[in-house]
Amino acid sequence: MRIVIVGGVAAGMSAASRAQRHNPRAEVVVFERGEVVSYGACGLPYVLGGQVKGFDDLIARTPKQLRARGIGVRLRHDVTGVDAKARTVTVTDRATGRSAAEPYDRLLIATGVSPVRPDWARTPLKGVHVLRDIPDGQALDASLQGARRACIVGGGYIGLELAEALRRRGLSVVLLEQAPEVAGRMLDRPLQQQVRAEVERGGVDVRCGVTVQGLTGQGRVSGVQTDHGQVRADVVVVAVGVRPNVELARAAGARLGRTGAVAVNLRQETSVAGVYAAGDNAEALHRVTRRRVHIPLGLTANRMGRVAGVNMAGGEARFPGVVGTGIFKTFDLGVARTGLTQTEAEALGTKAVSVDVQSTDYAGYHEAARPIHVRLTGERGTGRLLGAQLLAQNHESVKRVDVVAALLHTRGTVQQLFEADLAYAPPFSGVWDVLLVAADRLGRAL
Amino acid sequence: MRIVIVGGVAAGMSAASRAQRHNPRAEVVVFERGEVVSYGACGLPYVLGGQVKGFDDLIARTPKQLRARGIGVRLRHDVTGVDAKARTVTVTDRATGRSAAEPYDRLLIATGVSPVRPDWARTPLKGVHVLRDIPDGQALDASLQGARRACIVGGGYIGLELAEALRRRGLSVVLLEQAPEVAGRMLDRPLQQQVRAEVERGGVDVRCGVTVQGLTGQGRVSGVQTDHGQVRADVVVVAVGVRPNVELARAAGARLGRTGAVAVNLRQETSVAGVYAAGDNAEALHRVTRRRVHIPLGLTANRMGRVAGVNMAGGEARFPGVVGTGIFKTFDLGVARTGLTQTEAEALGTKAVSVDVQSTDYAGYHEAARPIHVRLTGERGTGRLLGAQLLAQNHESVKRVDVVAALLHTRGTVQQLFEADLAYAPPFSGVWDVLLVAADRLGRAL
Structure with a gap:
């Protein structure tokens, strides 16, 4: 039994551990396109803000520790294709550029989400960042050295957590939000206003109802052009949402749900035999509405991963659903x-x-x-x-x-x-x- | 309709408010033997420790405010007898010593608990205290002025809260507990040990398995005699538990439960028609064990009082039971x-x-x-x-x-x-x- 897992963060690593524990004789291999596996992405704003010592502290287990537990980890490996009939994936070693077909009996697609980058954010200018993984965090951290003015685009929880972190770093911070208020997807309007008031008390210049039109700068960003004028900034963080990474699932022929994320049943099975999906790229059952939702969060991803791991290893587990819980702190x-x-x-x-x-x-x-x-x-x-x-x-x-x-x-x-x-x-x-x-x-x- | 309530703290005042709200035409009269009604006794250790400014802050509503809401309050009035057939109570004005019969249609006995005073604690020596009501707190507060060594007898939550308070006041503190560990009625043994360790870290000399035999001193207490030697102390607080005040309920002919507290049904009715009991003096249904328990706590008392108030005023309410929740902080x-x-x-x-x-x-x-x-x-x-x-x-x-x-x-x-x-x-x-x-x-x- 060969279990192949694509993506080595929350869902992927939970699945790997659980599969290996459930069936110690199974071969479990994790392909991760990045440099690190098994880390807590939710901690990134707190490293930047100084409440966590370093990025390494976010790493729960190293590839070496994982290998010692019988889990194969291949870093810097892109999985670019699936042949669901032949039960193989195409894997490209990013270091050498060489591709090979890897067989699987069970495949887990745990490819997560990517930050949305609007057209204006696709720029060669330095100082423009997203925050999704540790390299993103390290790049932003380096960019903050010597920077004085930050502009955060997006008033969701990541933008609001970052606003606090960057104020702690001593920067002046402007936060731009297209919607009429911040935290718009989490709260009803009167509570949104209280969140904005708190962020303003923290010294952030919050501007809602503002649309970004472009960036200015030469070599490095110097400002953000909006429909309400120019914002000077030597660091810009784009935090306008995420979209599920569904290319591989689609290549496998797996059905996507109405949310745009991968459709799965409660065993985390996709519509394709032998192919599972778990984590931020997958839909979840909402127990209150009985609908499928896409709410990418850490606990959900871990839980889905466990369920997928048990099932891939021959066990029987079901995802219990979510109820739409979310929490964050700002100032x-x-x-x-x-x-x-x-x-x-x-x-x-x-x-x-x-x-x-x-x-x-x-x-x-x-x-x-x-x-x-x-x-x-x-x-x-x-x-x-x-x-x-x-x-x-x-x-x-x-x-x-x-x-x-x-x-x-x-x-x-x-x-x-x-x-x-x-x-x-x-x-x-x-x-x-x-x-x-x-x-x-x-x-x-x- | 005349509703008479004996006891004006948690259960009594909740009942009075609720009865008055449910039936504004009912006459609601509260007899309280003390000087104050409607206060939060749980806050007493925090006034002593300085985290609450003064004893007055614990008072939620004054008699004047209550009268404005249509609730009659008679302070310093002892209710010493009940004639459940005639539906009258005997009330003694403590100021004048005069007694009178007061009629009722519904009677609530909300007489609470009293601190247990072992024989050795029945002493004319100054500096020996219990902590149940505001006058107790004021007396202890005065006694702490100039005191240097405190001995707390009893390692339950009140003793443990007080240990922190008295350390905050700069006293050296010895805590004596007869049982092998502190917090014995709340926790399993391994957790009891952790609580003791914390209290010791806070600078308290905790001695378990120690039985008090007597007090020493002339005029003012100077020490506590135990089966493990003498403890020097110029203030002694006795916190060895409480017993329900059931004399009045017994006088009314109401049945007591196996716990020794007043037996009530879910409507807070005693075994005597027209007579209710609520608060620390009454038993409660434990939803986990389905047994009747006596766990005197603030929320339970308030909740029972509400239920009794609604029912006495002609409504229909049921006490939902407790599940044995308790919480405290020490250091x-x-x-x-x-x-x-x-x-x-x-x-x-x-x-x-x-x-x-x-x-x-x-x-x-x-x-x-x-x-x-x-x-x-x-x-x-x-x-x-x-x-x-x-x-x-x-x-x-x-x-x-x-x-x-x-x-x-x-x-x-x-x-x-x-x-x-x-x-x-x-x-x-x-x-x-x-x-x-x-x-x-x-x-x-x-």
């Missing part, structure tokens, strides 16, 4: 969401009701208490929980989004949340945790 | 538990299995990450979640116990916890939150 603000926002629920035709509670995370009289905002959303008629959005100045306090995420997983109700025996002591919450207060109000509003 | 350690410990589960004859995971709360490479320990307990055969115990150096990280508490409420399984879509970003958790890691391991161990 002193924690931001989290799970399930559906009011906007998302309405777009799906759900009879959704949301309530907002502004309170403190700890007992109001405790000196460590800081503001927390919970927006809780439920379904009229059924009383079902639909989602939650949280903002908190003690950033880690938004991790309590997990309580709602866990209940969403089991199709829980607002009443069940309200009745939960949550932990109370003054340095942890109010007597009635803000989630309980929100559930109480939502229960009466439904 | 830099957060401590939380929910459900059953391994010890508790075994004592009930449950086929329990526990796993321990020691990891970091945030991504291991992030500078803010600190150790976290999760012990997760499940039932062999059924796969049901039974409980969790958490310790963390970022104290607020143990608040994620709420995820397990919420699942216990719905009789969730270890598998459901493992499948939950919990939030991940490096300043919040590892890719696999430590709860997921624990659920994964426990699932394989079951």
Whole structure:
């Protein structure tokens, strides 16, 4: 049994470990086009901001360690073609340029996503960056040396994390967002505004409703041209989204879903026999909506990889689905969401009701208490929980989004949340945790 | 309709507010033997430690504010008798000593608990304290002025919270515990040891397995006599537990439960028609064991009070039960538990299995990450979640116990916890939150 895995980051490495553990006699080979496998890409902004010592700290396991565990790793190898009938892939060694056919019994496509680069960002100018992998991070880090003015294009969570990191590095930062507000895909409008206010308090010049038209500079970038004038910048980071890398899946003949990512069943099988997909390039079942979604995130990728690994090795595992949980921190603000926002629920035709509670995370009289905002959303008629959005100045306090995420997983109700025996002591919450207060109000509003 | 409530703290005031809101035409009268109503007793150690400015900050509502909302409050009034047939209570005005019969249609007994005072603690010596209400806190606060050596008797959560508070005040602190370890009723043994180690790191001289025999001193306490020698102390705090105040319920003819607290049904009704009990003096349904327990805590008391208030006012509400959640902080350690410990589960004859995971709360490479320990307990055969115990150096990280508490409420399984879509970003958790890691391991161990 030969298991071939294309892509050696979250999903790919989880699959490799799991397959090898499930069937130690299987030959497991990982082809990775980059220089590094098994690293935490989510940590890149924190290396740049100085809260993680170095890029190497993001690496969980080296190829040597992986080989010692019986997992073959070939770095700098591009997989450029699949013959699903013959069960071979075409692999090109980037060092030598030589290609060869490699056989497989089971193939996992874990090719992830690539940052979207608009036309204006396809430039030979230096100082223009995306941030996806460690080499991207190293290039941006080098570019920041001596730089003074940064322009971040894109107000999603990566742009917002980077805004903090670059301010920590002492740069002046302008953040441009085409939409009317930042964090637009994560939160409802009133919460978006609070995120923007926090980023502005952090000293970032946030400009929403602005479209980039081009870059200026000679050799190195010197500015960003927009429909609202020029922004001076000696570093530009493009963080306008990602798209799934589906070329290989398509070459294999695998069906793509409506989201544009690879369609898979709960065993992570594509439409082609023997070919699996997992990670950021694949769709996932959303347990709240029962639809297929493309929400590329670290835990999801790891979980899909495990499922694929077990199944490829002859076992039986199923991906349990996601509920749309997301979390990030920017400056002193924690931001989290799970399930559906009011906007998302309405777009799906759900009879959704949301309530907002502004309170403190700890007992109001405790000196460590800081503001927390919970927006809780439920379904009229059924009383079902639909989602939650949280903002908190003690950033880690938004991790309590997990309580709602866990209940969403089991199709829980607002009443069940309200009745939960949550932990109370003054340095942890109010007597009635803000989630309980929100559930109480939502229960009466439904 | 006249609703009489005995006791004006958590349960009593929740009931009063709820009854008044549910039936604005009802006459709601609260008799409180003390000087203050509607305060957060859980905050007392934090006033003493300086993290809350003053005792007044613990007061949520004054009698004046309550009267403005239509709730009559009579301070310094003892309720000493009940005639459940005539539906009257005997009320003594402590200022004048005069007694009178007060009629009621519905009576709530919310008399709470009293600190246990062993024989040796019944002393005229100054400097010997318990900590239950604001006057207790004020007396202890005054006693700490100029004091140098404190001895805390009792290593439960109040003793452990106080140990931190008194160290913050600059006192040398000896903590005596009769049991072999501190936090004995909350945690399994290995976690108890970690709590003791933290308290010792905080500079407290912790002595377990020590029994107090008496106090020494003239006028003011000067020492504590134990079976392991003498402890010098100019302040002694007795924190060896609480007992429910059931005298009034007994006088009313209400049945007590096996725990010694007042037996109530889910509507908070006692065995006597028209007489309700709620709060620390009442038993609660434990949803995991289906037994009646006596776990006096703030949220439970508030929740029972709401339920009683609605029902007394003619509505219909049911207490949803507890799952045994508890949380506290001592020095830099957060401590939380929910459900059953391994010890508790075994004592009930449950086929329990526990796993321990020691990891970091945030991504291991992030500078803010600190150790976290999760012990997760499940039932062999059924796969049901039974409980969790958490310790963390970022104290607020143990608040994620709420995820397990919420699942216990719905009789969730270890598998459901493992499948939950919990939030991940490096300043919040590892890719696999430590709860997921624990659920994964426990699932394989079951």
